[in-house]
Amino acid sequence: MRRPAARRLLEGVVLAVVVTVIGVLVGWVPNPWAAKPKVGFVVRDADAVTVVIASTDPMTGKLSELKTPSAAIAVSVKNNGELPAIVSEARITFKEVRELAPCKAVGGNLEITGNYTYRLPPTVTPGTKAVVPVRFEVEPRRGDRLAIALGSDRMGRLLRVSVELREADSGRFLPVKGEFTLLDPPDWEDLYFCRRPALVEFAAGHRGKADALSPVLRGLT
Numbered sequence: 428m429r430r431p432a433a434r435r436l437l438e439g440v441v442l443a444v445v446v447t448v449i450g451v452l453v454g455w456v457p458n459p460w461a462a463k464p465k466v467g468f469v470v471r472d473a474d475a476v477t478v479v480i481a482s483t484d485p486m487t488g489k490l491s492e493l494k495t496p497s498a499a500i501a502v503s504v505k506n507n508g509e510l511p512a513i514v515s516e517a518r519i520t521f522k523e524v525r526e527l528a529p530c531k532a533v534g535g536n537l538e539i540t541g542n543y544t545y546r547l548p549p550t551v552t553p554g555t556k557a558v559v560p561v562r563f564e565v566e567p568r569r570g571d572r573l574a575i576a577l578g579s580d581r582m583g584r585l586l587r588v589s590v591e592l593r594e595a596d597s598g599r600f601l602p603v604k605g606e607f608t609l610l611d612p613p614d615w616e617d618l619y620f621c622r623r624p625a626l627v628e629f630a631a632g633h634r635g636k637a638d639a640l641s642p643v644l645r646g647l648t
Contacts, residue, residue, distance in 0.1 A: 467507030468514075468565065468594040468601075475607040475641040476501045478576050480544055497544070498609035498641055499576040500590050506565040513595040514563040517575050519545060520589045521555045522606060525629065527583030530621040544576040547584070547611070561592075577611050583619065584611050585629045587638065608633045613643045623647070 478499045506512040545559045563573045575590060586609045591600035610626065612618065619626065630644035 464509035466510045466512045466594065466596050467505075468512040468597070469505050469507060470592060470601050470603050471503040471505055471570065473500055473502040473590065473603045473605065473607070473639065475499075475609055475639045475644075476574065477613045477642055478574050480576055480578060496613050497576045497578050498586070498611040498613050499574045500588070500603070500607050500609075500639075501572055501574045502590065502592065502603055503570065503572050504565055504592070505570040506567055509567050511567060512565040514561050514565070514573065514592050515595040516593040516600070517545075517559040517561050518591040518593070518600050519557045519559065519575065519577075520591075521551050521553055521557075521586060522589060523553055523585075523587035524551050525585040525625075527585060527610075527619055527622055527625065529583050529618045544578050546578050551584070551586075577609065585609070585626070586611060587633065606638045607641070608638045608644055609641045610643050613641060 476499050477496050478501075480495060480497050504512075504514065545557055559575060561573070561575075563571075565571045577586070577588075587606055588609065589606045590603040592603065593600045608630065610619075626644065627647050630640055630647050633640065
């Protein structure tokens, strides 16, 4: 006695589902119900720091052996996902800019030596936004730290900035909490010893806020 066609079709569908489930359980076929691996990029915290970058010889324009301290923002990030996270851009917003004349003659320009150094233009005004190309990989389930250094073509700026980071798979920038008050370049004792009152005033005006002061300014207040 032949079974009805509808029953045979139903049995075939049930058998296919059972085979699929067994295949998934023993690893024969990919699990269609499993969550797809993803990136879980988050910004944890940040601080104003000083880093050392290379400079150029003012006479030849070539990279010299001289290493120059530079103001920077160090950002701690974490990837809670199963796929690598790639930080592709950092965006800096200049909140406040104050020019400083050095106390003695200086020479030489800072040279960009990595993806995370932004060369400040000759003129920066409050409200200016600058995007820095970055290629920084954070491995799955790991934390890491990157620094965005500000290299100046002209000597002497007090800066207050905010920072955002963009992960390559995301279409939006993630804000880094707080704002950062910096002196660039940071070796004030050598270049700006006669400007100490201005540095102290600037740093004191931001200490009570949510700013992170660079190590140099922190030491003056």
